[in-house]
Amino acid sequence: MTKSELFVLPMVKPDLPPKCNYDTVSKFLTQKEIVCGExxxxxxxxxxxxxxxxxxDVEDSFFVADVREMFNQYEAWVSHLPRIxxxxxIKSNPDPVLISILASLGTGFDCASKxxxxxxxxxxISxxxxxxxxxxxxxxxxxxxxxxxVDLMTFDNxxxxxxxxxxAPNARAVLRISTDDSAALCRFSVKFGAPMGSTYDLLCTAKSLGINVVGVSFHVGSGCQDDCAFDDALQRARTVFDQAESLGFNFNLLDIGGGFPSxxxxxxxxxxxxAANINASLDRLFPPHLGINIISxxxxxxxxxxxxxxxxxxxxRAVESEESSEPSFMYYVNDGVYGSFNCIMFDHQIVYPxxxxxxxxxxxxxxSSKDPSQTGYKTSIWGPTCDSLDCVVPQTTLPELYLGDWLLFQNMGAYTKCAASKFNGFDLSAVYYYDSQQSRSS
Structure with missing residues (x-):
């Protein structure tokens, strides 16, 4: 498969499990310990x-990434949300391996900068x-x-x-509307999204300027904690579709944003x-016979x-306590909130060692390693910088550990390395890749 052929594949149907193209993925891999040939x-x-x-001689922190999990997530998506x-x-993780795999599966991409x-x-990619x-x-x-x-783009004012x-007079414009994102970890409507009271006037202005508005977008917030959050947002989108129709627009695109959990x-x-709630609302408000192109x-x-x-x-450091005869421990590790754990500060994440x-x-x-809290000592985990804000885990329970020991934190691919800094001179963590499917089938 050539590079040009790779990125024009259609979305894979749920009954056709995607395959890993190693020639494509391996060109991004530099770890000789993990790669054999190509x-x-x-x-x-x-x-x-x-x-x-x-x-x-290895002491630096590092990521491990399962390329099969990237495929698994795609399979789950097309199974649960086949219309979308x-x-x-890519702001969540611009790793070229991940992007290459998703591109080979036919996904689109949300870009927010040059x-x-x-x-x-x-x-x-086209x-x-x-x-x-x-x-x-x-x-x-x-x-x-x-x-x-690039001619498909959003606006809200x-x-x-x-x-x-x-x-961009020839743009295909998408009106982003505000939502009730009060149940999200990261709320976006405080910054973006047209209030519902302004949408009709915005469409009138677009009409007078000759701008081709083709649809509506919204975002219920990153890390959404309400499985019904999309219901209200889709109802708002339906209202704007009706406003647009009354003004002579022919909307054909609905962008339901993000907010989906890992x-x-x-x-x-x-x-x-x-997904079940979204499908029910879509069937009611935007049934398939309308021919609306739905993306996310x-x-x-x-x-x-x-x-x-x-x-x-x-x-x-062992810390003596006046309340207990047992010590508690402070462990200092080589990645922290100024590095990959910035997700704690900026993405409101809780991490588990x-x-x-x-x-x-x-x-x-x-x-015992999978559930270390069953026994042990009161523990806190700190990042490598000189800043006292650099706390990874304020309190947990672990058995006593020693210098040179290693800890693992899973579910760490989103808003981690991509937003990390080199504050205090500490480097970013490298990535090692593996394929869990290869292991199961070997």
Whole structure:
């Protein structure tokens, strides 16, 4: 399969499980321990973790990523939401391996900047598969998008309409509306989305400017905790569709945004429950016979569960307590909230440690490592910088660990490495890839 052929495949049907194209994926892999020839080794996560952590000269934190999980998430999507074509929000994780796999499956992409558009186009993906999903775009970025053939883009205010009239007169515009996102971890309607009281006037202005508005978009918030949140948003979208019809617009696009949970989310709503409610509302408000093209902008849904982060205990402090004869422990690890754990500060995530090694012995495959809170000492885990805000886990229970031991944090692919800094001179964590399907079938 050539590069040009790779990125024009249609969406895979639910009864046709996607296949991993190793020639495509392996070109991004640099870890010689994981790659044999032009394919990934037949490894599961534990084997990769053991392989890396047992190297005597390895101390830096690192990610492990299961490419099969990326395919699994896509299969689950087309099974539960067959009417909706996902446009991956690459802001959540711009890893070229993940993007390459999703592109091979036929997804679109949600880009919000010049750099994100450039990354997708430079990978050979057609601009027709991009939605420029930023309602308030810098003029230079908007002009760049137009020059590269990206014409589907969102707006939510009058000034943006006039900007588009000047710089992107032939755009296919999508009106982003506000939602009730009070149940989301990250609320977006405080910043973006036209209030419902302004949508009719915005459409009138677009009509007078000759701008081709083709549909409606919304976002119920990142990390949505309400499986019914989409119901109200879809009803609002239906209202705007009716307003547009009264003004002579012919809307053919509905973008339901993101907010879908990872498959490894602890607690909260399940993807299957959200999908069931969305399907019921779509069938009622936008039935299939209307021929509306329905897309979405999932980020963490595709990016989070495939990636796990391993960190090394570089320092340790025993803390005596007046309330107990047993000590508590502070462990200092080599990634923190200024690095991959920035998701704690900016994405409101709670992370859960699992033990990889204890006193130098690899114990991840033992039952106790999966649920270490059953026994042990009061523990806190801290990042490597000199800032006291750099706390990864304020309080948990772990058995006593030692310098050089390793901890693992799963579900760490979304809004982690992509937003990490090098504050205090600490480097970003590398990524090692494996294919769990290869291991099961070998």
């Amino acid at each position: 394919t990934l080794t037949k490894s599961n996560m534990s084997e990769v973790l053991r392989l890396v952590t047992e190297q005597s 074509k996902p446009h991956f929000a 750099a994100e558009i450039t990354q997708i186009l430079d990978m050979g 601009p027709s598969r991009i939605i420029y999903a930023h309602p308030c775009k810098p003029s230079s970025h908007l002009s760049y998008a137009v020059s590269r053939g 009058f000034d943006e309409l006039h900007k588009m009239k000047k710089l 498959s490894k989310e602890r607690g909260g709503v399940k993807f299957s429950a959200i 902008e999932p980020g963490r849904y595709f990016s989070s569960s495939a990636y796990s982060l391993a960190v090394n205990i570089t320092s340790k 699992e033990i990889l090694t204890n006193n130098g012995e690899y114990v991840y495959d033992s039952a």
